[in-house]
Amino acid sequence: MTNALNLFIGLAMGLNLLALASSRLPSVIRAAALQGMILGILPLLIENHFQWMVGVVAVGTITVKGFVIPHLLRRALRAANIDREVKPLIGFVPSLLLGASATIGAVALGGTLPLLPEHAGSLLVPGSFATVVAGFLLLMGRAKAISQVCGYLILENGIYLFGLLLINSTPLLVEAGILLDLTVAVFVIGIIMDRIQKEFDTLDTNKLTSLRE
């Protein structure tokens, strides 16, 4: 049980690095979507006996994070005619190394934290820290608005991973609320991207720093 769980979390941690290393926007989106889907499966693995509520949360998460949000992002990519190269502010190799050292640091940190005995052997906490840091790196290190959205999604995945520790005590309503918030946020960012595109003819957020009339 814990082995399968750790395998999936390990895959999610690998996808962090894939998102940091890929130079094309569609592959960053794909990495974030795949990670969301993997995390959607996790509640089913954590629960020993099947509960319908957990099943609903899992299906909802997989649908929203794996299909709805990536679809919205791809549509924005097509509609705004963005060129597909990621523009890194932090280069690919440095961000990959930073992400990897964050992952190792997270594993080392997870070993020293006073966790509950049932969580001590799992990668949940290190995976969550590593994913949050990778999300931050994407948010800070990429100039294009779409890759920042992906960074935001990965950041949220990390927080979700942390929330899995409390899966029994979080009500369904909270999970649903988070998913709804996430979708709305992606909508809002999509509208903002559209405005940036119209105003500046580019999605490079660096342009936003220069004031003008």
Next chain:
Amino acid sequence: MILRLAVWLLLAPLLPGIITKVKAWVAGRRGPPVWQLYYDLFKLWRKGVVLSTAVSPGHVAGPAVAWVAILGAALLLPAGPALAPLAFRGDALLFVYLLALARFCTSSAALDTGSAFEGMGAAREVSYAVIGEAALITALLALSVQTHSISLTSMLAPPAAGAGAALLAAGLFGVLLAENCRVPFDDPTTHLELTMIHEAMVLDHSGPPLAAILHGASLKLLVFSVLLAQAVMPMESLSPLAAAGELGAAILLVTVGVGLVESLLARLAFRRVPLLLTTSFLLNLFALLVAWKGGRL
């Protein structure tokens, strides 16, 4: 010992032949015979040496020393059921240093010609080696942590396959491709000056030294295939014959894999190569992490 030496020497040129054959099959051609490199080596051995007036004796000595160094590294490796001909505590370090010595000799022999072109090839080779060697050392470190030993014979007998072994296999395969100048890193068949690394370094060699370089390259490929196979596959519990068969099958699999990679992938742009090498380094690093945490996680 002599027999093992002969097996290493005789089997090595087979590997590039198999790779070429796989590439030819994927492309729908018949391709040169698998023995082509043997004919080439024999032909080169009979030819004379053409030397530039600028070179020092190091130009001829370089390939010879490199060849001997790679052969020494090969003798340190255990192969399937047979233990390594040379084994002592800490021979993993000597293995890394022998490979580094071979690289140093090839690139210094290239620099010796005074040709800017070969200097460029040598510069590229050693700058990629910075990450490639780090990746190799990390892989050996992971094996060492896994088995609590620094002798190759016991390091290369992994307890069981797992996530760490998968990471290590992927990482070592990347190192193998990079160290042997295979396709996503370098194209061994190209002769365009913008894309060559290894080929650029050996342009001025001819006759027996070139044969030593070619044979050394195939020997290096065999060394890395054996290292990859031994590092990942548990074969302690098998009978000697089964272990030998498994090792042979693994080497064949690696070789066919290299051939498939070469047929299906294009060569990477130069600026993307460090990223891929860093990826193999990180794969090995995570294998090290798994080995380190393995007991307690």
